[in-house]
Every structure is written in structure tokens, then in C-alpha cells.
Amino acid sequence: MITNYLKIAWRTFVKNKVYAGINLMGLAIGIAGAIIVFQLVTYHLGIDRYHHLFDRTYRVVVDLHLDDGSVEKEKGSAFILHQTLKKEFSSVENTTYLAHKEVTLAVDQRQKKERFLEKEAAGFTNSDWFEIFDYEWISGKPSSLDAPNQVVLTEKYARKYFGSENPMGKYLTIDNQENLLVAGLLKDLPEETDQRTEVFISLPTIKTLVPNYGYEDWGWIDANRETYITLHSAQDQAAFEKQMPAFAKKYYGEIGNVFWYHLQPLSEVHFDLDYGGKIKYSTIVMLATVGLLLIFIACFNFINLTTAQSLKRSKEVGVQKILGVSQRQIFWFFIQETALYTLCACVLALLIAYPTTSLLREWMNIGIPDLKVFSSTFLLFIGLLFLLVTLLAGLYPASVISNFNPLRAIKGVSLPTDRSWFSVRKGLVIAQFSISFVLIAVATVIILQLRYIREKDMGMQKDLILHVSLPNTENRQLAALAREFNQLPEVETVSFFRTPPSSQIGSGGSIKFENRDWEKFVARSKIADNHYLETYGLKLVAGRNIAPSDTLKELLVNEKLVKDLGLKSSQEALNRKLLVGDIGKTGTIVGVLSDFNNADLYSGIEPTVVFSTQRLYRHAALRLNRLQASTLQKVSKIWQSQFPENVFEHSFYDEEIARFYQREELASQLTVTFALLSIFLSCLGLFGLALFSTEQRTKEIGIRKVLGASVMSITAMLSKDFLQLVVIASVVASPVAYYFMHQWLADFAFKVDVSAWIFLLAAGFSSGIALITISFQSIKAALMNPVKSLRSE
Structure with missing residues (x-):
């Protein structure tokens, strides 16, 4: 019987090639789209779920509730937090700390020292990290990271530094200061993880490299330094968070009500954009919905064309009924015919989806793994999809066609009630x-x-501005850099600073104006020299620029800060004293700037102060009048003459802003x-x-x-x-x-x-x-x- 059905289906296909081809192509493209969406969705939903403690692992985050009613969300934490939580809370099974820091690693290769600048791959942690998160060890053991000057590498980074040689027992020099012993080797990270650290440096080493960091300071919250914990039971989360207000009061005193600590489940880290997540959960829902809608559209096509052609097959159905074939048998015949179409469409869809997945990954630069056709998850998905498409596309046409009146069908006359097909x-x-x-x-x-976003005037210049990093900020080297850079005909101005006017790396704190109490709002800090305004095209609306200085003496404020202080005009702010909380120093307001966007366009204009503090400069900005092929080579040569032990790194400001979005x-x-x-x-x-x-x-x-x-x-x-x-x-x-x-x-x-x-x-x-x-x-x-x-x- 099935063989006979297949023969009839094939003959129908051959007889109506155009319609059959449209049906097949429509189903195949819809299914291929659904497969690609499935790959995207399952990739994002599977991030970090392979860790055996996934369901009771959390990141400790803090919301800063300010007096003006605003809330600032911080994914980072104070260094001392992870140690204190482990001591004070019985519900906490384990804690760990991961500190990211831009470092230069050097390795001796064939009597030549090769240097690598690592911005995101390097992190400082201890053995507890590997008790919470799962890694496959090839050599070494986690306890090595509890001793100073030790490093553990993934295979990928071991090959990067040492080629095909065994890295165990070899040394890397970090920031031209300390030698790190390679004490462990890990298998490469899986695709489904947000934990992209591949160079694990022992946590005690960071205190040698950065001795002045506030390791015991509860207020020193850094977005690049995160605390993770595991609880004995997932049910302990609510009880733990109830204890956090008292915990904050204990260690922050009177301002304890500002710090609202809570636990972010590992399952939410990838989706929570407020704390640095990669993608919204609602976007995943939207993608899944779009995949389903593509299937619906393809099925609607099939239904429309099949019912439209039903009159062509009316005589076939009429003859079958007169010869004794039941309505139920005819119904299942057409369902089986649809199943055959769907099966062929699924095969064609796989042939379309496989190369398309690779093309999308390269074109859009998105995390989407190759199709794993024989994985249990994918086989289950394709099986359910086959069933769904067969039922969606087949039920209505099969019920309509099998319901034909045999006499009217043989005559080729449709039933009066069949007008509903068209509606x-x-x-x-x-x-x-x-x-x-x-x-x-x-x-x-x-x-x-x-x-x-690309064309909006952000209140400053962003084109033809070259950023280069500063390994250190000694007066002699900065002066030499500025002098030599300014001699290049392509360079108009040079400025040294910590962050550019618009940046996703924010810093700031409370301020105190004159003899008033601390203001209820936070002001953003832009730490830069006196060439900052000229380089970025920032505009003064009152007063003058700050004078050259190595430390905070004078400062500039923007119009938004003047307004939030309740002053009637920009002139009224001049020559007044302002205490900048995050630096702990007081300066004199000498100028007021026109408002500019100091973050991305998700945020509004924020109160901002600009002042000098040389030890905190991290970059140089070169405003160019033109960009030639040789410009970067000239800049690199000058930079390398001052920092021969470091790796030259550059970026263009307009490209940095584009990456915001x-x-x-x-x-x-x-x-x-x-x-x-x-x-x-x-x-x-x-x-x-x-x-x-x-x-x-x-x-x-x-x-x-x-x-x-x-x-x-x-x-x-x-x-x-x-x-x-x-x-x-x-x-x-x-x-x-x-x-x-x-x-x-x-x-x-x-x-x-x-x-x-x-x-x-x-x-x-x-x-x-x-x-x-x-x-x-x-x-x-x-x-x-x-x-x-x-x-x-």
C-alpha cells in the first residue's frame, strides 16, 4: 500500500513539476531558516551550561542606589569580597575571584624575545576557580595557582607562545617585571562559554604587579574584577540575599544602604546586558519566533498551492471513492504525500543550511557552531520539525480533498461550501x-x-583620531612622545588621557560643591591633560581651559553638572571649589564645557568633570589632518623608541565608537x-x-x-x-x-x-x-x- 502511495505521489510530482518545485523549494528554505535559527538559539542558551555546578554557581554583583534615585549596576567587586563571603556565610560552598588586566607577555625564542599584548585573554585567579568551573587538564594541577609567579595556559596559547614545544617548565615574562613559570596546560575552551580567559596567572602575582591597588578597600569596585560563588543548594539564594543588607551595613557603615549586593545565576550572565551580557534574552525569544514564523510561511505556501490545485485532482479522488476507498484512507494518503515532500525538503534544507551557517558566521561575526547532524539534540529537533511541518502543511489540504463528493468530483464541479477554501x-x-x-x-x-547613531553630533570630534596605549606615564617619556609626535606633518595635536570623551569604560563618584553636603548625583570623571579639548574638539562655553599640571588643581565641568548643581548660569560656576570623590582631591572650576555624550547613546548626557592626574593616564590621542599609508609606521617607530620593551597597540576612535553598537x-x-x-x-x-x-x-x-x-x-x-x-x-x-x-x-x-x-x-x-x-x-x-x-x- 505504501509503495503504491509513493508511486502515485511521484507521478503527481512529475505531472505538476512547477507547483511541486515551488512547494518543495518553499518548504526547504523555510526549514533551512528554522535550522539556522535553531543553531543560533541553542548556542546562546547552552552558554556555560556544561559546568557541573552550573545550577548553583553565581556571580556577585552590586547595584549602587544613589540619593538622586538613580541606580548604577556593577558586575565587578572589591578584592576582599570573595574572601569575606567564604568566611561569614555557611551557605557558601566556595568562592573565587577573577581579575582581568592588560598585560605584556614575553618569551625567549631562538635568542630573540617575542612579546605579546594580551587584553582579554589574561586573568589572575586561584585554584578555587577550577573547583567551580570545569576544565580538562593535560598537565599540572590547580593548586599551582595558589603560589606566586605561576601561569596555566590553554593549548591554543601554549602554541602561540612556544609553538610545538612542550610549554611545561618554561617561562613567560610579564610586564617586563616578573618571570612566570608555566605550571599547567589545559585543553582548549569549548565554543559554548563566555569565560574566554586562556592565560591563568596565579592570584598572588597581581599584588606584586599592582602593589597600590586597594586590596582591602571595600569601595574599590572594578568592573574587570569579578567574584563568583557556589552555594550548597540553589534554594539558599533567597536566604543569602536577605542577609546582604546587614552585610553591607557592617562593612560600609553609614553608606551601606547604597550597596545592594545580589547573586546573578550563571544562567543569566550571558543575557543580562546591565552587567556586561552578550545578548538579550528577548532577542533569543525573537529569533525563535522568527524561525517558527518562517516555518508557518512555508507551510502556508504549501496549503495554498495544494488546495488551489485540488480541483485538478478531484476526478482522481472521485474515482477512488467510487472504487471503495474510504475518506479516511484518502486523508492519510495525502498526509503521507505531504510527509514525502517534507522529508525531501528536510534533506534539501540540510544541504542549504550547512554552508549557510559558515557564511553567516564569517559575514556577521556571530557565535554559531557548525551543524552537528548526528547529535541527539539536533536529531530530536529535526524529527519534531518534520512532524510539525507535515501536520501544519498537510492536515487542512488532506481534510479538504478527502471530503470531496465523489459524483461532483468526477464531473469536476466543486461543492458550494468549498468557497471557504478561498477565504x-x-x-x-x-x-x-x-x-x-x-x-x-x-x-x-x-x-x-x-x-x-553614526551621524549624530556627540559634542566632540571622533574622525581621524588615533589612540595608542601608554605602558607608563613618566614625565620624560611623555614629553618626548609629545614632542616627536607633534613633529609629524600629519599630526595636529597630541593629548594624554585615561578615557576618551565617549567611552564604555566609566569612572566617577560623588562630588562636593563648595561647603555644601555631598551631592545626590554622581559625576563622571575624564582624566586628561590640557590638550584634551583641542584634540577632541570639545567646546568651552565659559571660562578657560585647565593649565598644564601633573595633578588635579583646576578642573572643567559640563553644562549638565552646572544645571544639576542648581546654578543659574555657567559663569556662576567659575572659580568655585569642587571636591572630586573618586580622586579625593579638591580643585577650582576654571571652565564650563558644552555637553557631550560621555558614554554610548543608550545613556543620556551625564554630569562630567575633566581634570589632570598624570599617573592615571593610559592612552595618547593623535588628531590627524590626513591619514597616509606611512602614518602608522611613523607613529609606531616613535612609540617603540620610548617603550622598546612593550607591544605597540593602536585603534581609531571612530571605530571604537562603532563597536559600541x-x-x-x-x-x-x-x-x-x-x-x-x-x-x-x-x-x-x-x-x-x-x-x-x-x-x-x-x-x-x-x-x-x-x-x-x-x-x-x-x-x-x-x-x-x-x-x-x-x-x-x-x-x-x-x-x-x-x-x-x-x-x-x-x-x-x-x-x-x-x-x-x-x-x-x-x-x-x-x-x-x-x-x-x-x-x-x-x-x-x-x-x-x-x-x-x-x-x-
């Missing part, structure tokens, strides 16, 4: 284009917002990709329906042409009904698109307006693509010779 079909077309409309509208807003770039690429894919699938189905419609109306078209109808009027007649559906879809989908656009823009302090023209553009694009799709077949039909159309009856 369902129209509904499915509207649903398809509604989905496409929403994706197009949202993609348009994302693209507009990204353009707005990598998530938005990715969202734009994904949304545009899926919007185009949904439009393609919808138009594929529309093309099939238009083809069927023109075939059904061939003789009508011939008669109209004989009676004098023009090609344009016939094309308009054939296109009108389909275009009406697209217009209805645009109207129906507009409120949904409006909601999602506002939700996405809600994160930005500065954003574009959602204007009516965006909806008109999305509707016009959808209608235009649909019109092109329909017109191709309509014009072809209208141009047909009427003699051929009317030849046979």
Missing part, C-alpha cells in the same frame, strides 16, 4: 505578508537608528536577512497562486482580448485581487510593527522617531515586490495569442 487561502496570504511587513518595518527602524549591527543584519527571506517565501507562494489563477482563467483572458481588452487592463485585472491582500496585510500588521519598533528603541536615550512614512515604505516595498511577482505571470498570460487560448474547449 482561508486569502487569510493565509494576508498572514504571510503581515509577517513580512513587520520584519521589513522593524528592519527599517533598526537601519535608521544605526545611521542616526555591535549588537545593533548584528540585529540589523539578522532582521534584514530574515525579512528578505520571509518576502522571498511569501512571493514564492504568491507566484504559484498567480500561475494557477492565470491557468484557470486562460479562456477568459482570450475572450477579453478578442473583445478588445488591452494587455494593461488584463494585467491589472489579474493583479488586483492579490494586491488587495497585500494592502490588507500592511494595515493589519501596522500596530504589531509599531509595538516592536518602540520596544527596540526603548533602550536608547537618543533615537529616531517612528514616522508614518516608515509604514508606507514597508507597505510600498511589500506591494512592489508582490506586484513584480504577480505581473510576471499576468503579463505573460495577457500577451498570449487568444487563438491558442480558445482553440480547445
Whole structure:
């Protein structure tokens, strides 16, 4: 019986190649899209879940509740926190601390010292890290990280430093100060982890490298230094957090109510953007929804084309019923036929998805692993997907076709109640284009917002500014650097600073104006020399620039700070005293700056102070009048002459700012990709329906042409009904698109307006693509010779 069904299905496929090809291609592309989305979603949901203590591991984070009602969220913590928690809380099983620091590592290779600058791969920790997180050890043991001057490497970094040689027992020099013994070797990290540390330096070593760090200071909270803990039971979390207010009061005293500590489950670290996460959980939900919608669109195509063609198979069904085949048997025959289509589509989808996954990874630079076709998870997914598609695409057409009246079916006459097919079909077309409309509208807003971000005046200059790092800040070296840099014809100005005007690395604290109490708001600190304003194009609205100084004596404030202090004008702030809390020094306000964005555009303008403190400078900025091929070589040569023991590193400021919005770039690429894919699938189905419609109306078209109808009027007649559906879809989908656009823009302090023209553009694009799709077949039909159309009856 099954063999017979397969033969009939194959004959139907061969007889209707175009429709069968459209059905197969539509299902295959929809399934391929769903497979790619599945890869993305499972990758992100699987981050760090392989650790055996995953369900009771937490990062300790703190919310700073300020007097003005604002809350600052910090993922970092004081060094002393991890030791204290382990001592004072019985519910805590273990604690560990990871401190990231930019370091230069050097290795002697063939009588030549080779140096490597490590910005994110190097971290300082102890043996407890490896009790909480799972790593596969090749050589050595975790306890080596409890002793000073020890380092453990992954295979990848061992090869980077030592090539094919065994690294065990060899030495690396860190920051030209200490020699580190390679005491351990680890297997390379899996893809599904956010813990990208691959050079583990023993925690006691950091005290030698950075002796002046506030290791016992509870207020010294650093975003690059994190505390992780494990509890004896996941149920202990609520009880632990209830004890934290008293804990903060004990160690912070009167300001204990500012520090609200809580535990962030390891499962949330990847998704919580407030504490440095990689992607929103809502984005994962959106991706999963889009994958499901692609399947729906593909299935709608299949349903529409199958039911549209049902009259062609009416005689086949009528004969089967007269010969004694039951309605139930016919129903399951068509379900099996759909299953055969779906099976072929799944195979074709895998052939499409496999190379596409690699292309997306390279094009979008996103974490998406290669397809593991024989993994249990993927086999379960593809099995459920096969079942879902078969049922979605097959149930309605099978029930419609199997319900034919045999006598009317043999005569080729549809039942009166079968008019409902067309209402369902129209509904499915509207649903398809509604989905496409929403994706197009949202993609348009994302693209507009990204353009707005790139072009917005941030109150400073960002183009043609070159940043280079400073290994140290001795007066002699900085003076020599400035002198030699300024001699280059491409260089206009040079400034030394800690962070640029707009940066995602923030610093600041409370301030005290004159004899008033501490202000209720926090001011951001920009530590820089007297060339900072000229280099970045910051504008003075009152007073003058700060005088050259190695330490805080004079300072500048922005207009926002003046306003928040309650002063009536910028002039009123001049020559007044201001205590800067995070430095602990008082300076005189000598100038007021025009407001500028000192962070990304997610945040509004914040109160800001600018002052000098040479020991805290970390970078030099070179404002260029042009960029030549030899510019970087000249700058590198000058820099290397002052810091021969270090690795030259540079970046351009406009590129740094662009990296603020990598998530938005990715969202734009994904949304545009899926919007185009949904439009393609919808138009594929529309093309099939238009083809069927023109075939059904061939003789009508011939008669109209004989009676004098023009090609344009016939094309308009054939296109009108389909275009009406697209217009209805645009109207129906507009409120949904409006909601999602506002939700996405809600994160930005500065954003574009959602204007009516965006909806008109999305509707016009959808209608235009649909019109092109329909017109191709309509014009072809209208141009047909009427003699051929009317030849046979």
C-alpha cells in the first residue's frame, strides 16, 4: 500500500513539476531558516551550561542606589569580597575571584624575545576557580595557582607562545617585571562559554604587579574584577540575599544602604546586558519566533498551492471513492504525500543550511557552531520539525480533498461550501505578508537608528583620531612622545588621557560643591591633560581651559553638572571649589564645557568633570589632518623608541565608537536577512497562486482580448485581487510593527522617531515586490495569442 502511495505521489510530482518545485523549494528554505535559527538559539542558551555546578554557581554583583534615585549596576567587586563571603556565610560552598588586566607577555625564542599584548585573554585567579568551573587538564594541577609567579595556559596559547614545544617548565615574562613559570596546560575552551580567559596567572602575582591597588578597600569596585560563588543548594539564594543588607551595613557603615549586593545565576550572565551580557534574552525569544514564523510561511505556501490545485485532482479522488476507498484512507494518503515532500525538503534544507551557517558566521561575526547532524539534540529537533511541518502543511489540504463528493468530483464541479477554501487561502496570504511587513518595518527602524547613531553630533570630534596605549606615564617619556609626535606633518595635536570623551569604560563618584553636603548625583570623571579639548574638539562655553599640571588643581565641568548643581548660569560656576570623590582631591572650576555624550547613546548626557592626574593616564590621542599609508609606521617607530620593551597597540576612535553598537549591527543584519527571506517565501507562494489563477482563467483572458481588452487592463485585472491582500496585510500588521519598533528603541536615550512614512515604505516595498511577482505571470498570460487560448474547449 505504501509503495503504491509513493508511486502515485511521484507521478503527481512529475505531472505538476512547477507547483511541486515551488512547494518543495518553499518548504526547504523555510526549514533551512528554522535550522539556522535553531543553531543560533541553542548556542546562546547552552552558554556555560556544561559546568557541573552550573545550577548553583553565581556571580556577585552590586547595584549602587544613589540619593538622586538613580541606580548604577556593577558586575565587578572589591578584592576582599570573595574572601569575606567564604568566611561569614555557611551557605557558601566556595568562592573565587577573577581579575582581568592588560598585560605584556614575553618569551625567549631562538635568542630573540617575542612579546605579546594580551587584553582579554589574561586573568589572575586561584585554584578555587577550577573547583567551580570545569576544565580538562593535560598537565599540572590547580593548586599551582595558589603560589606566586605561576601561569596555566590553554593549548591554543601554549602554541602561540612556544609553538610545538612542550610549554611545561618554561617561562613567560610579564610586564617586563616578573618571570612566570608555566605550571599547567589545559585543553582548549569549548565554543559554548563566555569565560574566554586562556592565560591563568596565579592570584598572588597581581599584588606584586599592582602593589597600590586597594586590596582591602571595600569601595574599590572594578568592573574587570569579578567574584563568583557556589552555594550548597540553589534554594539558599533567597536566604543569602536577605542577609546582604546587614552585610553591607557592617562593612560600609553609614553608606551601606547604597550597596545592594545580589547573586546573578550563571544562567543569566550571558543575557543580562546591565552587567556586561552578550545578548538579550528577548532577542533569543525573537529569533525563535522568527524561525517558527518562517516555518508557518512555508507551510502556508504549501496549503495554498495544494488546495488551489485540488480541483485538478478531484476526478482522481472521485474515482477512488467510487472504487471503495474510504475518506479516511484518502486523508492519510495525502498526509503521507505531504510527509514525502517534507522529508525531501528536510534533506534539501540540510544541504542549504550547512554552508549557510559558515557564511553567516564569517559575514556577521556571530557565535554559531557548525551543524552537528548526528547529535541527539539536533536529531530530536529535526524529527519534531518534520512532524510539525507535515501536520501544519498537510492536515487542512488532506481534510479538504478527502471530503470531496465523489459524483461532483468526477464531473469536476466543486461543492458550494468549498468557497471557504478561498477565504482561508486569502487569510493565509494576508498572514504571510503581515509577517513580512513587520520584519521589513522593524528592519527599517533598526537601519535608521544605526545611521542616526553614526551621524549624530556627540559634542566632540571622533574622525581621524588615533589612540595608542601608554605602558607608563613618566614625565620624560611623555614629553618626548609629545614632542616627536607633534613633529609629524600629519599630526595636529597630541593629548594624554585615561578615557576618551565617549567611552564604555566609566569612572566617577560623588562630588562636593563648595561647603555644601555631598551631592545626590554622581559625576563622571575624564582624566586628561590640557590638550584634551583641542584634540577632541570639545567646546568651552565659559571660562578657560585647565593649565598644564601633573595633578588635579583646576578642573572643567559640563553644562549638565552646572544645571544639576542648581546654578543659574555657567559663569556662576567659575572659580568655585569642587571636591572630586573618586580622586579625593579638591580643585577650582576654571571652565564650563558644552555637553557631550560621555558614554554610548543608550545613556543620556551625564554630569562630567575633566581634570589632570598624570599617573592615571593610559592612552595618547593623535588628531590627524590626513591619514597616509606611512602614518602608522611613523607613529609606531616613535612609540617603540620610548617603550622598546612593550607591544605597540593602536585603534581609531571612530571605530571604537562603532563597536559600541555591535549588537545593533548584528540585529540589523539578522532582521534584514530574515525579512528578505520571509518576502522571498511569501512571493514564492504568491507566484504559484498567480500561475494557477492565470491557468484557470486562460479562456477568459482570450475572450477579453478578442473583445478588445488591452494587455494593461488584463494585467491589472489579474493583479488586483492579490494586491488587495497585500494592502490588507500592511494595515493589519501596522500596530504589531509599531509595538516592536518602540520596544527596540526603548533602550536608547537618543533615537529616531517612528514616522508614518516608515509604514508606507514597508507597505510600498511589500506591494512592489508582490506586484513584480504577480505581473510576471499576468503579463505573460495577457500577451498570449487568444487563438491558442480558445482553440480547445
